[in-house]
Amino acid sequence: MAQKETVERILDAAEVLFAExxxxxxxxxxxxxxxxxxLAAVNYHFGSKKSLIQAVFVRFLDPLVDEIERxxxxxxxxxxxxxxxxxxxxxxxxxxxxHGRGSNRATSFMxxxxxxxxxxxAHLRKFIGERYGNAFQHYASHLKPAxxxxxxxxxxxxxxxxxxxxxxxxxxxxxLRAMSENDTGERTPxxxxxxxxxxxxxxxxxxxxxx
Amino acid sequence: MAQKETVERILDAAEVLFAExxxxxxxxxxxxxxxxxxLAAVNYHFGSKKSLIQAVFVRFLDPLVDEIERxxxxxxxxxxxxxxxxxxxxxxxxxxxxHGRGSNRATSFMxxxxxxxxxxxAHLRKFIGERYGNAFQHYASHLKPAxxxxxxxxxxxxxxxxxxxxxxxxxxxxxLRAMSENDTGERTPxxxxxxxxxxxxxxxxxxxxxx
DNA sequence: GTAAGTTTCAAACGGGCGTTTAGCAGGAAA
DNA sequence: TTTCCTGCTAAACGCCCGTTTGAAACTTAC
Numbered sequence: 086m087a088q089k090e091t092v093e094r095i096l097d098a099a100e101v102l103f104a105e106x107x108x109x110x111x112x113x114x115x116x117x118x119x120x121x122x123x124l125a126a127v128n129y130h131f132g133s134k135k136s137l138i139q140a141v142f143v144r145f146l147d148p149l150v151d152e153i154e155r156x157x158x159x160x161x162x163x164x165x166x167x168x169x170x171x172x173x174x175x176x177x178x179x180x181x182x183x184h185g186r187g188s189n190r191a192t193s194f195m196x197x198x199x200x201x202x203x204x205x206x207a208h209l210r211k212f213i214g215e216r217y218g219n220a221f222q223h224y225a226s227h228l229k230p231a232x233x234x235x236x237x238x239x240x241x242x243x244x245x246x247x248x249x250x251x252x253x254x255x256x257x258x259x260x261l262r263a264m265s266e267n268d269t270g271e272r273t274p275x276x277x278x279x280x281x282x283x284x285x286x287x288x289x290x291x292x293x294x295x296x
Numbered sequence: 297m298a299q300k301e302t303v304e305r306i307l308d309a310a311e312v313l314f315a316e317x318x319x320x321x322x323x324x325x326x327x328x329x330x331x332x333x334x335l336a337a338v339n340y341h342f343g344s345k346k347s348l349i350q351a352v353f354v355r356f357l358d359p360l361v362d363e364i365e366r367x368x369x370x371x372x373x374x375x376x377x378x379x380x381x382x383x384x385x386x387x388x389x390x391x392x393x394x395h396g397r398g399s400n401r402a403t404s405f406m407x408x409x410x411x412x413x414x415x416x417x418a419h420l421r422k423f424i425g426e427r428y429g430n431a432f433q434h435y436a437s438h439l440k441p442a443x444x445x446x447x448x449x450x451x452x453x454x455x456x457x458x459x460x461x462x463x464x465x466x467x468x469x470x471x472l473r474a475m476s477e478n479d480t481g482e483r484t485p486x487x488x489x490x491x492x493x494x495x496x497x498x499x500x501x502x503x504x505x506x507x
Numbered sequence: 508g509t510a511a512g513t514t515t516c517a518a519a520c521g522g523g524c525g526t527t528t529a530g531c532a533g534g535a536a537a
Numbered sequence: 538t539t540t541c542c543t544g545c546t547a548a549a550c551g552c553c554c555g556t557t558t559g560a561a562a563c564t565t566a567c
Contacts (some may be wrong), residue, residue: 091514091515106416107415107416109320109321110320110416112553112554112555113554113555113556114553114554116553122515123515123517124516124517124555124556125515125516125518125556125557125558126514126515126516126519126557127555127556128512128555128557129514129515133555133556134555180374199414199415202468203410203411203414203415203466203467204318204414204415204466205317205318205321236361237479237480238476238480238484238488239492241475241476241479241480242472242484242489242492242493243492243496244497245464245465245468245472246461246465246492246493247461247466248464249460249461249463249464249465249498250457250458250460250461250464252460252464252498253413253456253457253459253460253461253463253464254456254457254460256414257413257414257456257460261453261456264452265449265452265453265549268448268452269448269449269452273449273453274516277449278453281450281453281454281457281504282453282457285454285457285458285500285503285504286500286502288499288500288502288503289461289496289497289499289500290497291499292495292496293492293496323523323524323525324524324525324526325523325524325525329566333546333549334545334546334547335525335526335546335547336526336527336528336546336547337544337545337546338525338526339525339526339527340544340546341544344525345525345526345527391550430550491541
């Protein structure tokens, strides 16, 4: 009992702090003191800082990937060919399904996903690739029929352009929203941003097919 | 003479190493030993590691921003209203103008720009904002007439979506190209990627105007 | 109640970091 | 020749890091 509590307190604190400052910039001492546990607890329960980072992602990605898979299968049972808009919708509604609409946890997670790409944590990218590579391939395989006429190179690059748009927006979410608040004078609702973002990605992706 | 040589050797080494590994992950000892100068030289010539990071950006951004401004003015003399495609073209041709097409230096710089956004270097973002904020505003001011019908919020978000697409692609340039080589079996030319990227961004941006 | 097994804890270890210091080399000015 | 200044350098300083250790505290089982 006491163990589980400690493990989860560490994961909770690490998730928030990593998202705020990045991995290298967050020390184990910061995490453990925020979690109210002893410094040595991380190495006792997780083995190392690297393993802790991976554990944070597993706790988040495992249920999300399952949900995406579930929605994908359900949608495929209804219609044979999925559109780009369908595929993007699966992503956003999966995140919404697992955590509330625009919850703090969801934005934390978005930041973390962005950091996984941009920070120099080779072990993490390798780990994520091995654990979730198949799920990603499965999702991406639906894009090919959704964008007839696109070559393999087109598909690859446009997928990653879209991915980049999303990840950049995610990982700078708070900063961007603050800037736009200064700019336009009002706070943009999350739903507005998400719908704009998916529309932007869809437009770019469609561009891959008819050229 | 000896001074100038030392300063530039440090900048050269720092530029490459920062781009490869990030700022926090590159120690002054690594930089100075790669540059063949004494460890203390960085603090003697630049004052601190932070100032060195800023100096790397100044050496790169100052001439680039001048070139963008020049091309923008020249284009504006030819036609009164610039299109989205014009504006994107100015960016790519400015980079090409200052450094060769697809030179190592240009890809280093792209990585650095990405890192400036994604790594936690508050001092750097502040510095860049203060030094180049006006130039950015000037450039962005041309977007409004190029996208009639878009609201201020539309403009803000779609500009940053496009920025995100470019920065993500830039900062993961080598990794993405290696992945696509494994994927499709052949090495994608830089020109292909750049033209695809700008087409993706243009499609997304136009989407802001007619909705 | 005692033994075995887990979990927690204070303390320390070794190492890498950015920065500082005090002094050296060598050309310019007097 | 002496003085001054700039560029350079070896060495050290203090700090924070992830990790390890050995013992204390607690839980479980007999």
